[in-house]
Amino acid sequence: MSLPKIDQPLFEMTIPSTQKKVKFRPFLVKEEKILLIAQQSDSDKDIIRAIKQVLNNCIVDDVNVDDLATFDLEYMFLKLRAKSVNNVVKLSYRDNEDDKVYDFEIDLDEIEVKKTEGVINKIKINDEVGIIMQYPSASITEELGEYESEVDLLMFFIKKCIAEIYDSESVYVVKEQTEEELDQFIDSLDVSTFEKIREFFEAMPRLYHTLTYTNEMGNERVIELTNLKDFFMWR
DSSP states (O other): OOOOOOOOOOEEEEOTTTOOEEEEOOOOHHHHHHHHHHHHHTOHHHHHHHHHHHHHHHBOSSOOGGGSBHHHHHHHHHHHHHHHTOSEEEEEEEOTTTOOEEEEEEEGGGOEEEOOTTOOOEEESSSSOEEEEOOOBGGGGGGGGGOOSHHHHHHHHHHHHEEEEEOSSOEEEGGGSOHHHHHHHHHTOOHHHHHHHHHHHHTSOEEEEEEEEEOTTSOEEEEEEOSHHHHOOOO
16 A cells, blocks of 8 residues: 655745746755755755755756856745745854854744845946856856855856957857956956956845844844855754
8 A cells, every 4th residue: 555645835936036936845854854964064065056956856847946046046945944944043143242142033034135226237348348247156156165265266256257248349158268268358357347347246136134132231233144154044
């Protein structure tokens, strides 16, 4: 006699970068095992890979997780975790002024992606030449741990996030260019253009939530939560 099959509820969430609605089921014991094994490895790469695998398993619509923006990945995992385990997570922080530990509860259903108005992804270098930027995709997240230098990490992001380069005659798709050609092009940029690229990254949508409290010395404190690690709880 076959064991009974357990039907799972379906929920809906919106992909922040595209506003497309997708359906998903809660993650099950088999997905939690994937997360726990990744957690035990103590490797950021393993954890990111596990998160992508769990999202792939649980989203029932046709979505390629690697095509999502990095902030999509973080937001969607929080929403999945809220429906799968508990929408409330408990966090503790030690205040560096009075050395006391403060406890907080966060409702993951209330967490949204903070977007900056007027973000410009088309950056003019001069009257004829410019670049079109794109948000970093989830496909690059596993590579981030390979860069220890902040400069190397920034250069990696720039190369991955320039979608196109154009001039008065043509549009050049960056992924069709060689690594050497792209390095030479970036090295030839003027400082003003480089700063505009940095501004694009600084204005990129991100998870955002603040915790406020008053410590024992009477000072108001604010903690900003801006990425998945700030919220992350396995259980």
